[in-house]
Amino acid sequence: MTYRNQFDKELEELKISLIHMGDMVIKHINEGFQSFLSLDSSLAQSIIEKDKLVNEQEYKIEKECMRIILREQPVAKDLRLITAVLKMITDLERIGDHAADISKMTIFMENTHHHFETKQAGLITKACAKMISQALESFVNNDIELAYEVIREDDIVDNYFEEIKNAVANAIRSSSIDADYALYLMMVAKYLERIGDHAVNIAEWVIFSITGEHKKLNPI
Structure with missing residues:
Protein backbone atom coordinates (compact mmCIF):
# COMPACT_ATOMS: atom_id res chain seq x y z
CA MET A 1 0.00 0.00 0.00
CA THR A 2 1.41 3.38 -1.01
CA TYR A 3 1.73 6.29 1.41
CA ARG A 4 -1.16 8.10 -0.29
CA ASN A 5 -3.38 5.04 -0.15
CA PHE A 36 -40.99 13.61 26.35
CA LEU A 37 -44.14 12.59 24.50
CA SER A 38 -44.67 9.46 26.58
CA LEU A 39 -43.33 10.87 29.86
CA ASP A 40 -40.98 7.88 29.99
CA SER A 41 -38.54 8.92 32.69
CA SER A 42 -36.60 5.63 32.42
CA LEU A 43 -35.91 6.23 28.74
CA ALA A 44 -35.06 9.85 29.48
CA GLN A 45 -32.57 8.86 32.16
CA SER A 46 -30.89 6.36 29.85
CA ILE A 47 -30.36 9.06 27.21
CA ILE A 48 -28.88 11.42 29.78
CA GLU A 49 -26.46 8.69 30.83
CA LYS A 50 -25.60 7.77 27.22
CA ASP A 51 -24.56 11.35 26.49
CA LYS A 52 -21.15 10.42 27.87
CA LEU A 53 -20.76 8.03 24.91
CA VAL A 54 -21.12 11.00 22.55
CA ASN A 55 -18.48 12.87 24.53
CA GLU A 56 -16.16 9.87 24.37
CA GLN A 57 -16.62 9.64 20.60
CA GLU A 58 -15.82 13.33 20.26
CA TYR A 59 -12.60 12.84 22.23
CA LYS A 60 -11.67 9.77 20.17
CA ILE A 61 -12.11 11.63 16.87
CA GLU A 62 -10.33 14.73 18.14
CA LYS A 63 -7.39 12.60 19.26
CA GLU A 64 -7.22 10.88 15.87
CA CYS A 65 -7.33 14.22 14.03
CA MET A 66 -4.45 15.56 16.08
CA ARG A 67 -2.46 12.36 15.52
CA ILE A 68 -2.92 12.67 11.75
CA ILE A 69 -1.97 16.35 11.76
CA LEU A 70 1.19 15.77 13.78
CA ARG A 71 2.31 12.70 11.86
CA GLU A 72 1.20 13.47 8.31
CA GLN A 73 1.37 17.29 8.33
CA PRO A 74 -1.48 17.54 5.80
CA VAL A 75 -1.91 20.57 3.57
CA ALA A 76 -4.54 22.07 1.27
CA LYS A 77 -7.72 19.99 0.91
CA ASP A 78 -6.57 17.29 3.34
CA LEU A 79 -5.97 19.85 6.06
CA ARG A 80 -9.34 21.48 5.35
CA LEU A 81 -11.06 18.12 5.71
CA ILE A 82 -9.47 17.43 9.09
CA THR A 83 -10.17 20.98 10.27
CA ALA A 84 -13.81 20.56 9.24
CA VAL A 85 -14.06 17.29 11.17
CA LEU A 86 -12.70 18.98 14.31
CA LYS A 87 -15.33 21.69 13.99
CA MET A 88 -18.19 19.32 13.17
CA ILE A 89 -17.63 17.08 16.18
CA THR A 90 -18.03 20.14 18.40
CA ASP A 91 -21.47 20.76 16.90
CA LEU A 92 -22.40 17.08 17.16
CA GLU A 93 -21.40 17.10 20.82
CA ARG A 94 -23.62 20.13 21.43
CA ILE A 95 -26.47 18.37 19.64
CA GLY A 96 -25.97 15.43 21.99
CA ASP A 97 -26.14 17.83 24.93
CA HIS A 98 -29.46 19.19 23.65
CA ALA A 99 -30.85 15.66 23.29
CA ALA A 100 -29.95 15.13 26.95
CA ASP A 101 -31.53 18.49 27.81
CA ILE A 102 -34.79 17.38 26.17
CA SER A 103 -34.67 14.21 28.25
CA LYS A 104 -34.22 16.27 31.40
CA MET A 105 -37.47 18.07 30.57
CA THR A 106 -39.20 14.68 30.68
CA ILE A 107 -37.96 14.08 34.21
CA PHE A 108 -38.92 17.59 35.32
CA MET A 109 -42.43 17.01 33.95
CA GLU A 110 -43.26 13.98 36.07
CA ASN A 111 -45.67 15.91 38.28
CA THR A 112 -47.32 18.07 35.61
CA HIS A 113 -50.72 17.50 34.02
CA HIS A 114 -50.19 17.46 30.30
CA HIS A 115 -52.93 17.06 27.74
CA PHE A 116 -51.72 19.39 25.01
CA GLU A 117 -50.27 18.14 21.75
CA THR A 118 -48.99 19.93 18.69
CA LYS A 119 -48.01 18.05 15.53
CA GLN A 120 -45.31 20.65 14.85
CA ALA A 121 -43.26 19.26 17.75
CA GLY A 122 -42.98 15.92 15.98
CA LEU A 123 -42.33 17.60 12.64
CA ILE A 124 -39.51 19.78 13.96
CA THR A 125 -37.85 16.70 15.49
CA LYS A 126 -37.96 14.84 12.17
CA ALA A 127 -36.70 17.92 10.31
CA CYS A 128 -33.72 18.29 12.65
CA ALA A 129 -32.77 14.62 12.35
CA LYS A 130 -33.00 14.91 8.55
CA MET A 131 -30.77 18.00 8.52
CA ILE A 132 -28.05 16.28 10.54
CA SER A 133 -28.18 13.16 8.38
CA GLN A 134 -28.02 15.18 5.15
CA ALA A 135 -25.21 17.39 6.43
CA LEU A 136 -23.06 14.34 7.18
CA GLU A 137 -24.03 12.73 3.88
CA SER A 138 -22.95 15.88 2.05
CA PHE A 139 -19.57 15.67 3.80
CA VAL A 140 -18.94 12.02 2.96
CA ASN A 141 -19.95 12.54 -0.69
CA ASN A 142 -18.44 16.03 -1.15
CA ASP A 143 -21.92 17.16 -2.17
CA ILE A 144 -21.92 20.93 -1.88
CA GLU A 145 -25.47 21.26 -3.23
CA LEU A 146 -26.79 19.01 -0.48
CA ALA A 147 -24.91 21.09 2.09
CA TYR A 148 -26.65 24.22 0.81
CA GLU A 149 -29.97 22.36 0.92
CA VAL A 150 -29.40 21.69 4.63
CA ILE A 151 -28.86 25.40 5.20
CA ARG A 152 -32.10 26.23 3.39
CA GLU A 153 -34.00 23.63 5.41
CA ASP A 154 -33.27 25.55 8.59
CA ASP A 155 -36.07 27.91 7.57
CA ILE A 156 -38.48 24.97 7.91
CA VAL A 157 -37.26 24.29 11.45
CA ASP A 158 -37.57 27.97 12.35
CA ASN A 159 -41.13 28.05 10.99
CA TYR A 160 -42.11 25.00 13.05
CA PHE A 161 -40.64 26.67 16.13
CA GLU A 162 -42.71 29.80 15.53
CA GLU A 163 -45.84 27.69 15.03
CA ILE A 164 -45.22 25.88 18.32
CA LYS A 165 -44.74 29.20 20.10
CA ASN A 166 -48.01 30.52 18.70
CA ALA A 167 -49.90 27.33 19.55
CA VAL A 168 -48.62 27.36 23.13
CA ALA A 169 -49.39 31.08 23.52
CA ASN A 170 -52.96 30.51 22.32
CA ALA A 171 -53.35 27.55 24.67
CA ILE A 172 -52.13 29.64 27.61
CA ARG A 173 -54.61 32.40 26.77
CA SER A 174 -57.46 29.88 26.69
CA SER A 175 -56.22 28.10 29.83
CA SER A 176 -56.11 24.81 27.93
CA ILE A 177 -52.53 23.93 28.84
CA ASP A 178 -50.79 23.28 32.13
CA ALA A 179 -48.44 26.21 32.83
CA ASP A 180 -45.46 24.03 33.74
CA TYR A 181 -46.00 21.82 30.71
CA ALA A 182 -46.16 24.90 28.48
CA LEU A 183 -42.77 26.00 29.79
CA TYR A 184 -41.17 22.60 29.28
CA LEU A 185 -42.67 22.23 25.80
CA MET A 186 -41.24 25.60 24.78
CA MET A 187 -37.83 24.64 26.14
CA VAL A 188 -37.91 21.38 24.17
CA ALA A 189 -38.88 23.30 21.02
CA LYS A 190 -36.03 25.76 21.60
CA TYR A 191 -33.52 22.93 22.04
CA LEU A 192 -34.71 21.46 18.75
CA GLU A 193 -34.44 24.84 17.03
CA ARG A 194 -30.85 25.08 18.28
CA ILE A 195 -30.15 21.58 16.99
CA GLY A 196 -31.19 22.82 13.56
CA ASP A 197 -28.72 25.69 13.91
CA HIS A 198 -25.92 23.24 14.72
CA ALA A 199 -26.83 21.19 11.64
CA VAL A 200 -26.39 24.38 9.61
CA ASN A 201 -22.97 24.85 11.20
CA ILE A 202 -22.00 21.35 10.09
CA ALA A 203 -23.14 22.11 6.54
CA GLU A 204 -21.08 25.31 6.56
CA TRP A 205 -17.97 23.31 7.47
CA VAL A 206 -18.74 20.86 4.67
CA ILE A 207 -18.71 23.79 2.26
CA PHE A 208 -15.40 24.94 3.76
CA SER A 209 -13.85 21.49 3.31
CA ILE A 210 -14.78 21.59 -0.39
CA THR A 211 -14.15 25.24 -1.30
CA GLY A 212 -11.78 26.54 1.36
CA GLU A 213 -14.24 29.34 2.20
CA HIS A 214 -16.13 29.49 5.48
CA LYS A 215 -19.14 31.73 5.15
CA LYS A 216 -20.91 32.06 8.49
CA LEU A 217 -24.62 31.84 7.70
CA ASN A 218 -25.61 31.04 11.27
CA PRO A 219 -25.31 33.18 14.43
CA ILE A 220 -24.20 30.26 16.65
Whole structure:
Protein backbone atom coordinates (compact mmCIF):
# COMPACT_ATOMS: atom_id res chain seq x y z
CA MET A 1 0.00 0.00 0.00
CA THR A 2 1.41 3.38 -1.01
CA TYR A 3 1.73 6.29 1.41
CA ARG A 4 -1.16 8.10 -0.29
CA ASN A 5 -3.38 5.04 -0.15
CA GLN A 6 -2.65 4.63 3.55
CA PHE A 7 -3.41 8.30 4.18
CA ASP A 8 -6.67 8.06 2.24
CA LYS A 9 -7.61 5.03 4.32
CA GLU A 10 -7.06 7.03 7.51
CA LEU A 11 -9.25 9.85 6.20
CA GLU A 12 -12.01 7.38 5.30
CA GLU A 13 -11.86 5.90 8.79
CA LEU A 14 -12.18 9.42 10.16
CA LYS A 15 -15.35 9.91 8.13
CA ILE A 16 -16.74 6.60 9.38
CA SER A 17 -16.13 7.67 12.99
CA LEU A 18 -17.89 10.97 12.30
CA ILE A 19 -20.90 9.19 10.80
CA HIS A 20 -21.05 6.91 13.85
CA MET A 21 -21.13 9.95 16.12
CA GLY A 22 -23.85 11.50 13.97
CA ASP A 23 -25.94 8.33 14.13
CA MET A 24 -25.60 8.35 17.91
CA VAL A 25 -26.90 11.90 18.33
CA ILE A 26 -29.78 11.38 15.87
CA LYS A 27 -30.85 8.33 17.87
CA HIS A 28 -30.64 10.32 21.09
CA ILE A 29 -32.74 13.15 19.62
CA ASN A 30 -35.49 10.78 18.52
CA GLU A 31 -35.48 8.86 21.79
CA GLY A 32 -35.34 12.07 23.83
CA PHE A 33 -38.40 13.45 22.09
CA GLN A 34 -40.18 10.10 22.44
CA SER A 35 -39.46 10.12 26.17
CA PHE A 36 -40.99 13.61 26.35
CA LEU A 37 -44.14 12.59 24.50
CA SER A 38 -44.67 9.46 26.58
CA LEU A 39 -43.33 10.87 29.86
CA ASP A 40 -40.98 7.88 29.99
CA SER A 41 -38.54 8.92 32.69
CA SER A 42 -36.60 5.63 32.42
CA LEU A 43 -35.91 6.23 28.74
CA ALA A 44 -35.06 9.85 29.48
CA GLN A 45 -32.57 8.86 32.16
CA SER A 46 -30.89 6.36 29.85
CA ILE A 47 -30.36 9.06 27.21
CA ILE A 48 -28.88 11.42 29.78
CA GLU A 49 -26.46 8.69 30.83
CA LYS A 50 -25.60 7.77 27.22
CA ASP A 51 -24.56 11.35 26.49
CA LYS A 52 -21.15 10.42 27.87
CA LEU A 53 -20.76 8.03 24.91
CA VAL A 54 -21.12 11.00 22.55
CA ASN A 55 -18.48 12.87 24.53
CA GLU A 56 -16.16 9.87 24.37
CA GLN A 57 -16.62 9.64 20.60
CA GLU A 58 -15.82 13.33 20.26
CA TYR A 59 -12.60 12.84 22.23
CA LYS A 60 -11.67 9.77 20.17
CA ILE A 61 -12.11 11.63 16.87
CA GLU A 62 -10.33 14.73 18.14
CA LYS A 63 -7.39 12.60 19.26
CA GLU A 64 -7.22 10.88 15.87
CA CYS A 65 -7.33 14.22 14.03
CA MET A 66 -4.45 15.56 16.08
CA ARG A 67 -2.46 12.36 15.52
CA ILE A 68 -2.92 12.67 11.75
CA ILE A 69 -1.97 16.35 11.76
CA LEU A 70 1.19 15.77 13.78
CA ARG A 71 2.31 12.70 11.86
CA GLU A 72 1.20 13.47 8.31
CA GLN A 73 1.37 17.29 8.33
CA PRO A 74 -1.48 17.54 5.80
CA VAL A 75 -1.91 20.57 3.57
CA ALA A 76 -4.54 22.07 1.27
CA LYS A 77 -7.72 19.99 0.91
CA ASP A 78 -6.57 17.29 3.34
CA LEU A 79 -5.97 19.85 6.06
CA ARG A 80 -9.34 21.48 5.35
CA LEU A 81 -11.06 18.12 5.71
CA ILE A 82 -9.47 17.43 9.09
CA THR A 83 -10.17 20.98 10.27
CA ALA A 84 -13.81 20.56 9.24
CA VAL A 85 -14.06 17.29 11.17
CA LEU A 86 -12.70 18.98 14.31
CA LYS A 87 -15.33 21.69 13.99
CA MET A 88 -18.19 19.32 13.17
CA ILE A 89 -17.63 17.08 16.18
CA THR A 90 -18.03 20.14 18.40
CA ASP A 91 -21.47 20.76 16.90
CA LEU A 92 -22.40 17.08 17.16
CA GLU A 93 -21.40 17.10 20.82
CA ARG A 94 -23.62 20.13 21.43
CA ILE A 95 -26.47 18.37 19.64
CA GLY A 96 -25.97 15.43 21.99
CA ASP A 97 -26.14 17.83 24.93
CA HIS A 98 -29.46 19.19 23.65
CA ALA A 99 -30.85 15.66 23.29
CA ALA A 100 -29.95 15.13 26.95
CA ASP A 101 -31.53 18.49 27.81
CA ILE A 102 -34.79 17.38 26.17
CA SER A 103 -34.67 14.21 28.25
CA LYS A 104 -34.22 16.27 31.40
CA MET A 105 -37.47 18.07 30.57
CA THR A 106 -39.20 14.68 30.68
CA ILE A 107 -37.96 14.08 34.21
CA PHE A 108 -38.92 17.59 35.32
CA MET A 109 -42.43 17.01 33.95
CA GLU A 110 -43.26 13.98 36.07
CA ASN A 111 -45.67 15.91 38.28
CA THR A 112 -47.32 18.07 35.61
CA HIS A 113 -50.72 17.50 34.02
CA HIS A 114 -50.19 17.46 30.30
CA HIS A 115 -52.93 17.06 27.74
CA PHE A 116 -51.72 19.39 25.01
CA GLU A 117 -50.27 18.14 21.75
CA THR A 118 -48.99 19.93 18.69
CA LYS A 119 -48.01 18.05 15.53
CA GLN A 120 -45.31 20.65 14.85
CA ALA A 121 -43.26 19.26 17.75
CA GLY A 122 -42.98 15.92 15.98
CA LEU A 123 -42.33 17.60 12.64
CA ILE A 124 -39.51 19.78 13.96
CA THR A 125 -37.85 16.70 15.49
CA LYS A 126 -37.96 14.84 12.17
CA ALA A 127 -36.70 17.92 10.31
CA CYS A 128 -33.72 18.29 12.65
CA ALA A 129 -32.77 14.62 12.35
CA LYS A 130 -33.00 14.91 8.55
CA MET A 131 -30.77 18.00 8.52
CA ILE A 132 -28.05 16.28 10.54
CA SER A 133 -28.18 13.16 8.38
CA GLN A 134 -28.02 15.18 5.15
CA ALA A 135 -25.21 17.39 6.43
CA LEU A 136 -23.06 14.34 7.18
CA GLU A 137 -24.03 12.73 3.88
CA SER A 138 -22.95 15.88 2.05
CA PHE A 139 -19.57 15.67 3.80
CA VAL A 140 -18.94 12.02 2.96
CA ASN A 141 -19.95 12.54 -0.69
CA ASN A 142 -18.44 16.03 -1.15
CA ASP A 143 -21.92 17.16 -2.17
CA ILE A 144 -21.92 20.93 -1.88
CA GLU A 145 -25.47 21.26 -3.23
CA LEU A 146 -26.79 19.01 -0.48
CA ALA A 147 -24.91 21.09 2.09
CA TYR A 148 -26.65 24.22 0.81
CA GLU A 149 -29.97 22.36 0.92
CA VAL A 150 -29.40 21.69 4.63
CA ILE A 151 -28.86 25.40 5.20
CA ARG A 152 -32.10 26.23 3.39
CA GLU A 153 -34.00 23.63 5.41
CA ASP A 154 -33.27 25.55 8.59
CA ASP A 155 -36.07 27.91 7.57
CA ILE A 156 -38.48 24.97 7.91
CA VAL A 157 -37.26 24.29 11.45
CA ASP A 158 -37.57 27.97 12.35
CA ASN A 159 -41.13 28.05 10.99
CA TYR A 160 -42.11 25.00 13.05
CA PHE A 161 -40.64 26.67 16.13
CA GLU A 162 -42.71 29.80 15.53
CA GLU A 163 -45.84 27.69 15.03
CA ILE A 164 -45.22 25.88 18.32
CA LYS A 165 -44.74 29.20 20.10
CA ASN A 166 -48.01 30.52 18.70
CA ALA A 167 -49.90 27.33 19.55
CA VAL A 168 -48.62 27.36 23.13
CA ALA A 169 -49.39 31.08 23.52
CA ASN A 170 -52.96 30.51 22.32
CA ALA A 171 -53.35 27.55 24.67
CA ILE A 172 -52.13 29.64 27.61
CA ARG A 173 -54.61 32.40 26.77
CA SER A 174 -57.46 29.88 26.69
CA SER A 175 -56.22 28.10 29.83
CA SER A 176 -56.11 24.81 27.93
CA ILE A 177 -52.53 23.93 28.84
CA ASP A 178 -50.79 23.28 32.13
CA ALA A 179 -48.44 26.21 32.83
CA ASP A 180 -45.46 24.03 33.74
CA TYR A 181 -46.00 21.82 30.71
CA ALA A 182 -46.16 24.90 28.48
CA LEU A 183 -42.77 26.00 29.79
CA TYR A 184 -41.17 22.60 29.28
CA LEU A 185 -42.67 22.23 25.80
CA MET A 186 -41.24 25.60 24.78
CA MET A 187 -37.83 24.64 26.14
CA VAL A 188 -37.91 21.38 24.17
CA ALA A 189 -38.88 23.30 21.02
CA LYS A 190 -36.03 25.76 21.60
CA TYR A 191 -33.52 22.93 22.04
CA LEU A 192 -34.71 21.46 18.75
CA GLU A 193 -34.44 24.84 17.03
CA ARG A 194 -30.85 25.08 18.28
CA ILE A 195 -30.15 21.58 16.99
CA GLY A 196 -31.19 22.82 13.56
CA ASP A 197 -28.72 25.69 13.91
CA HIS A 198 -25.92 23.24 14.72
CA ALA A 199 -26.83 21.19 11.64
CA VAL A 200 -26.39 24.38 9.61
CA ASN A 201 -22.97 24.85 11.20
CA ILE A 202 -22.00 21.35 10.09
CA ALA A 203 -23.14 22.11 6.54
CA GLU A 204 -21.08 25.31 6.56
CA TRP A 205 -17.97 23.31 7.47
CA VAL A 206 -18.74 20.86 4.67
CA ILE A 207 -18.71 23.79 2.26
CA PHE A 208 -15.40 24.94 3.76
CA SER A 209 -13.85 21.49 3.31
CA ILE A 210 -14.78 21.59 -0.39
CA THR A 211 -14.15 25.24 -1.30
CA GLY A 212 -11.78 26.54 1.36
CA GLU A 213 -14.24 29.34 2.20
CA HIS A 214 -16.13 29.49 5.48
CA LYS A 215 -19.14 31.73 5.15
CA LYS A 216 -20.91 32.06 8.49
CA LEU A 217 -24.62 31.84 7.70
CA ASN A 218 -25.61 31.04 11.27
CA PRO A 219 -25.31 33.18 14.43
CA ILE A 220 -24.20 30.26 16.65
